[in-house]
Amino acid sequence: MNEKEKGLRYTTTVDLDVAGMYAEERCKHCSGRGILSTQVSSGGTIRKDKAVEHRVDYCSCVRKNVRKYG
Numbered sequence: 314m315n316e317k318e319k320g321l322r323y324t325t326t327v328d329l330d331v332a333g334m335y336a337e338e339r340c341k342h343c344s345g346r347g348i349l350s351t352q353v354s355s356g357g358t359i360r361k362d363k364a365v366e367h368r369v370d371y372c373s374c375v376r377k378n379v380r381k382y383g
């Protein structure tokens with residue numbers, strides 16, 4: 314694995330400090346947490362016999378404020 318390849322990969326890692334800093338306090342999507350989590354499985358639907366993946370992403374209010382103040 315080289316560094317270039319690593320950098321191009323999509324990451325679901327979020328920085329909670331950053332999320333909290335830029336989140337809008339009264340955001341109706343994230344309630345001021347700045348993060349949203351969704352459950353997905355490889356097949357697209359959630360089934361008991363399939364592994365469920367938690368994906369965490371910044372809320373849109375965080376993205377907006379990062380662009381504004383970033």
Ligand SMILES: [Zn+2]
Binds near residue numbers: 337341342374
């Ligand atoms: Zn939000």
